[in-house]
Structure formats: structure tokens, C-alpha cells
Amino acid sequence: xxxxxxxxxxxxxxxxxxxxxxxxxxxxxxxxxxxxxxxxxxxxxxxxxxxxxxxxxxxxxxxxxxxxxxxxxxxxxxxxxxxxxxxxxxxxxxxxxxxxxxxxxxxxxxxxxxxxxxxxxxxxxxxxxxxxxxxxxxxxxxxxxxxxxxxxxxxxxxxxxxxxxxxxxxxxxxxxxxxxxxxxxxxxxxxxxxxxxxxxxxxxxxxxxxxxxxxxxxxxxxxxxxxxxxxxxxxxxxxxxxxxxxxxxxxxxxxxxxxxxxxxxxxxxxxxxxxxxxxxxxxxxxxxxxxxxxxxxxxxxxxxxxxxxxxxxxxxxxxxxxxxxxxxxxxxxxxxxxxxxxxxxxxxxxxxxxxxxxxxxxxxxxxxxxxxxxxxxxxxxxxxxxxxxxxxxxxxxxxxxxxxxxxxxxxxxxxxxxxxxxxxxxxxxxxxxxxxxxxxxxxxxxxxxxxxxxxxxxxxxxxxxxxxxxxxxxxxxxxxxxxxxxxxxxxxxxxxxxxxxxxxxxxxxxxxxxxxxxxxxxxxxxxxxxxxxxxxxxxxxx
Ligand SMILES: [Zn+2]
Ligand SMILES: [Zn+2]
Numbered sequence: 189x190x191x192x193x194x195x196x197x198x199x200x201x202x203x204x205x206x207x208x209x210x211x212x213x214x215x216x217x218x219x220x221x222x223x224x225x226x227x228x229x230x231x232x233x234x235x236x237x238x239x240x241x242x243x244x245x246x247x248x249x250x251x252x253x254x255x256x257x258x259x260x261x262x263x264x265x266x267x268x269x270x271x272x273x274x275x276x277x278x279x280x281x282x283x284x285x286x287x288x289x290x291x292x293x294x295x296x297x298x299x300x301x302x303x304x305x306x307x308x309x310x311x312x313x314x315x316x317x318x319x320x321x322x323x324x325x326x327x328x329x330x331x332x333x334x335x336x337x338x339x340x341x342x343x344x345x346x347x348x349x350x351x352x353x354x355x356x357x358x359x360x361x362x363x364x365x366x367x368x369x370x371x372x373x374x375x376x377x378x379x380x381x382x383x384x385x386x387x388x389x390x391x392x393x394x395x396x397x398x399x400x401x402x403x404x405x406x407x408x409x410x411x412x413x414x415x416x417x418x419x420x421x422x423x424x425x426x427x428x429x430x431x432x433x434x435x436x437x438x439x440x441x442x443x444x445x446x447x448x449x450x451x452x453x454x455x456x457x458x459x460x461x462x463x464x465x466x467x468x469x470x471x472x473x474x475x476x477x478x479x480x481x482x483x484x485x486x487x488x489x490x491x492x493x494x495x496x497x498x499x500x501x502x503x504x505x506x507x508x509x510x511x512x513x514x515x516x517x518x519x520x521x522x523x524x525x526x527x528x529x530x531x532x533x534x535x536x537x538x539x540x541x542x543x544x545x546x547x548x549x550x551x552x553x554x555x556x557x558x559x560x561x562x563x564x565x566x567x568x569x570x571x572x573x574x575x576x577x578x579x580x581x582x583x584x585x586x587x588x589x590x591x592x593x594x595x596x597x598x599x600x601x602x603x604x605x606x607x608x609x610x611x612x613x614x615x616x617x618x619x620x621x622x623x624x625x626x627x628x629x630x631x632x633x634x635x636x637x638x639x640x641x642x643x644x645x646x647x648x649x650x651x652x653x654x655x656x657x658x659x660x661x662x663x664x665x666x667x668x669x670x671x672x673x674x675x676x677x678x679x680x681x682x683x684x685x686x687x688x689x690x691x692x693x694x695x696x697x698x699x700x701x702x703x704x705x706x707x708x709x710x711x712x713x714x715x716x717x718x719x720x721x722x723x724x725x726x727x728x729x730x
Contacts, residue, residue, distance in 0.1 A: 191615065192216060192232030193568050195595030197375065197513075198255040200568060201232040202338065206331050209308035210240060212247045212269075213327065213338055217258030217620075219479075221514045225636040226621055227628065231259045232596070233615035234266075241267065245308045249273040250340030251324035252280035253411050261288035262625060270295040272305065274314065276323035279443040280411060283436075301325055301355065315358040317342035320386070320412055320545030322350050322449050328358070333602045334368025337559060341373050341568065343547040344554065347387040349414040350449075356558065363559050368602060370561035374569035375546035377577035383548045386414060389508075392540045393422040402468035402502030404428070405531075407478040407486045408509045410436035413444045415508055416474055420452050423472045429458045433497065434476035434485040441474075460496050468502060478509040480518030490525035499529040507535040510542050549580060556584050563607045564591045565600065635722075643668025644722040647686045647709060651698055652730035658690040659730035669721040678716060685712045686725075698727045 193200030198218030220227035285291040301316035314325035326340040444450035477486025488494040566577035599610035619628045649662035689708035702725040710723045
């Protein structure tokens with residue numbers, strides 16, 4: 189049963205259950221869309237597992253991207269279970285858990301492509317896949333009902349940065365054993381052809397390093413370790429030194445170097461404060477913020493608020509990542525500011541400085557043909573991606589009844605020679621907002637939306653129940669509705685409306701009067717301004 193990542197891009201989590209045994213694949217998080225006001229990030233709804241806590245045996249992680257590991261700290265605070273990850277992925281998990289003060293409480297195990305691990309009735313066999321981060325795996329999981337293959341995020345890069353292509357031999361071996369179900373990455377299922385190799389980026393990096401008249405600032409995700417390696421490799425040929433900026437980039441590259449996944453010769457690496465000593469043409473700064481994140485270095489450079497770095501004339505900035513849908517506005521505003529400060533900025537398709545880490549249609553077909561599963565389940569993607577992927581599988585001869593296009597919360601049951609789609613398990617977005625987890629739901633979200641539209645107006649007054657009228661003058665408090673100094677007249681008339689509405693029959697209950705005032709005030713404000721601020725009324729005893 190998928191608990192996250194199906195019907196959306198992000199917060200991936202799938203569970204496999206047999207008898208009293210459950211294993212969890214990935215525990216990701218997702219960034220909010222722009223209408224989810226104030227939300228920091230979103231977790232999968234793992235409510236289904238709460239009743240079955242003692243059955244959960246392990247979490248298996250496919251790779252170190254946040255949409256696969258970002259929910260782990262929260263998950264482990266509820267479920268005390270071991271986590272399995274490859275070396276680099278484990279390193280990234282440790283950085284993340286330390287940040288969230290969960291590292292001491294976590295039980296981490298390292299597994300590697302080629303291993304076979306027994307967990308309860310399951311045998312788990314991670315196999316190597318190419319993706320935009322090294323040390324990614326897909327999983328072959330032998331269950332008493334048959335072999336399930338979960339692809340993880342993957343592509344079939346024949347010339348990957350680390351020289352280690354997707355293990356098709358292992359897939360062929362799985363195929364020989366007979367595959368019950370294939371769960372395969374659908375992120376790029378609407379892209380024809382094959383995804384270009386990471387190697388094509390070398391040309392773009394060469395060109396830009398040749399042309400850039402001064403310093404080159406490259407922004408990307410801090411987890412794109414292979415991208416960092418490519419930049420380093422090309423920079424070396426252009427006699428440029430490397431400086432790393434941004435906490436997560438510093439931590440991740442440090443960890444990846446220690447573990448041997450990132451090779452930066454010592455003499456190439458310089459500190460931020462050494463930059464000034466070098467001619468600008470000999471400097472590359474690798475940093476975070478390619479999504480316009482407000483706290484990241486790139487935005488601080490754009491706004492001139494970084495403590496040691498400033499954009500200067502002849503700087504070239506390259507955004508080497510695609511913009512996640514929903515982040516366009518903030519990203520473009522950062523880009524505009526960088527231009528304003530005099531930098532030359534390369535971004536988007538025209539920069540040709542990003543390739544996807546996910547397989548396109550021809551690669552997806554190859555995997556389906558190689559494995560010839562009895563059942564096919566497209567995973568990882570919005571509904572349109574899942575449907576496209578299902579179409580591909582059907583074209584390759586898999587019967588429609590053997591393909592399950594499902595979204596989060598739909599259990600699939602395999603018993604012998606049938607696949608059944610069960611009733612959906614209730615689930616929702618779990619919003620994380622500051623230290624609140626799950627307390628902020630759809631109601632709060634729509635209240636925030638209303639407040640954001642026109643602000644609020646609150647009337648505070650003293651009410652004499654016996655007399656059935658107001659005592660003294662009402663106070664009108666407002667935020668985000670009108671600029672108070674310029675709206676004295678409107679607000680004083682609003683006060684009159686409140687007073688009138690508060691003259692009622694003797695003995696009327698305050699709650700009734702509040703409602704009456706609320707209605708009168710709302711309609712007055714709407715008539716005057718054609719806006720609908722949130723109106724509240726508070727009466728105190730006179
Ligand atoms: Zn990924
Ligand atoms: Zn992913």
C-alpha cells in the first residue's frame with residue numbers, strides 16, 4: 189500500500205505487509221504549494237501503521253533525496269525500528285537526523301547493492317540503479333506471495349558520473365525467478381525517448397567555465413552529489429578552485445568526501461574568505477538555493493544579506509536544477525535580483541545545465557520488458573504520470589486488469605493468482621508548521637487563506653445585558669485590511685454600525701449580540717469596500 193508519492197510528486201512511502209509483518213520503503217517529505225500558507229513541509233499520513241506498531245519490522249531507504257528520507261526523523265520518533273540504507277544514503281540520513289536531534293535514538297544499518305537480507309518472512313535484495321545521486325538502489329523483495337520489485341527513483345544512464353550503471357543483469361536474474369509485481373518510477377512517464385546521461389552536462393559546464401569572465405557561482409540541491417563531482421571535474425580542467433557555501437551543502441559534501449563518494453583534491457578546495465585572494469576567473473562557488481529558498485545562500489546573495497559574500501560585476505550564476513513546480517515565483521524573483529546586482533544568470537532549459545534523474549518512456553519500457561511482471565503498479569508521480577506509465581505497460585502487452593493505477597492509501601492484495609484493489613485507507617496531508625505536526629489541517633489552512641485575502645477586523649465593546657445596549661465606545665482593531673491612519677472615517681462609521689447593532693432587547697445573551705454585530709459589520713464593510721475581511725466581535729461585561 190502506498191502511503192505517499194502516488195498522485196503527487198514527493199513524500200514517498202510504501203508499505204509491504206504479510207501476516208504480522210510490515211516493511212516500509214522510504215519515508216519522504218514534500219514541500220508545500222504556494223497556497224499552503226505557513227506550512228514548512230508535508231509528511232505522509234502513516235496513521236494506518238499506528239494500530240500495527242508492533243508489526244513494523246524495518247524501514248528500507250532507496251536513496252538520499254529528501255522526498256525519500258525527509259520524513260524519517262518524524263517517523264522514527266513514533267516507530268522504534270531499524271533503518272536500512274546504503275553508505276552514502278546513510279551518511280545523508282545521519283546529517284539530517286543530527287539536524288533534527290534524532291540521531292541518538294535511531295538504529296541505522298548499512299546495506300549494499302548485491303546484499304540479501306532477511307527481515308521476518310521477507311528477503312530484501314537491493315540492486316544498484318542510476319539516479320542523480322550516487323549509491324541509489326531499487327529493491328527486490330521476496331515475499332511468501334512472490335517477488336516484488338520496487339524500482340526506487342532511477343534512470344538507465346550508460347555513462348553515469350560514478351561509472352556504475354543500473355544493474356540490468358540483476359533485473360534479468362529477478363526476471364528468471366519470476367516477478368509477481370513491479371512498482372516502477374513514473375516521474376518522467378510522459379517524456380518520450382530516453383533521459384540524457386549526466387555526462388551531457390560536462391559540455392555545458394565546460395562552455396560556461398570558458399565564457400565566464402569572473403567568478404562562477406553554481407547553485408543546485410545539496411543532495412546532488414554527482415552534480416557537485418561533475419562541476420569539480422570540469423573546474424579542475426579550467427584551473428578554477430572550489431569554495432562551498434551553505435550549511436547543507438557544506439555538511440553533505442564533507443560527509444560524501446569522507447565516505448569517498450566525492451573526490452575534491454585538497455589543493456582545489458578553498459574557504460570562502462580565501463576567495464578574495466584569487467583572481468575571479470579562478471573561482472567556482474558551489475552553493476544551495478536553486479529553488480529560491482529564502483534562507484539559502486543564493487537568495488542571500490540576491491538580497492545582499494550574506495555575511496561574507498557579495499555579488500560583484502562579472503559574476504556568473506548558474507542554476508543547475510529544474511525548478512520544482514510551485515517554486516517558480518520565488519526562483520524567478522531571486523534570478524531578477526541577481527541580474528539587478530550585475531551578475532549574468534543562466535537558468536532553465538536554455539542553460540542546458542540540468543538533466544533529469546528519472547527514466548523516460550523508452551527506459552521504462554525496457555525495464556517492464558526485462559522483468560515481465562505478472563502485475564504492474566506505476567509509482568512516484570502525479571496521476572497523469574501514473575496513467576501514462578500504465579499505458580506504456582499496456583502497449584507492451586500487460587493486460588489492463590493486471591495494472592493498478594492507484595493513489596495513496598489504496599491497498600493492493602496479492603493472493604496466488606489475483607490482484608485486488610482494496611478500500612482506501614483514510615489519509616490526508618500531514619502539515620509540519622514550526623513545531624506543530626498534524627495540528628494544522630484543512631480548516632486552519634482555509635482560515636489562513638481567508639485572512640490572507642483581506643485581513644481581519646475585530647470589534648471589541650462592553651455590553652450591558654440588563655439594559656440591552658453597549659457601554660462606551662467600541663474599539664475597532666484591524667490588520668491587513670486597510671491602512672488605519674488613512675481610514676479613520678471608515679472605521680469610525682464601522683463603530684457606529686457596531687453600536688447600532690448592539691442595541692437589542694433587554695436581557696439578550698451576549699453571544700446572540702455578537703453574531704448580530706458580526707453580520708451587520710461584515711455587510712457594512714463589504715458595501716463600503718467590496719472586500720470581505722474576516723470579522724470577529726468580542727463583547728465584555730459592562
Ligand atoms: Zn530521487
Ligand atoms: Zn524521488
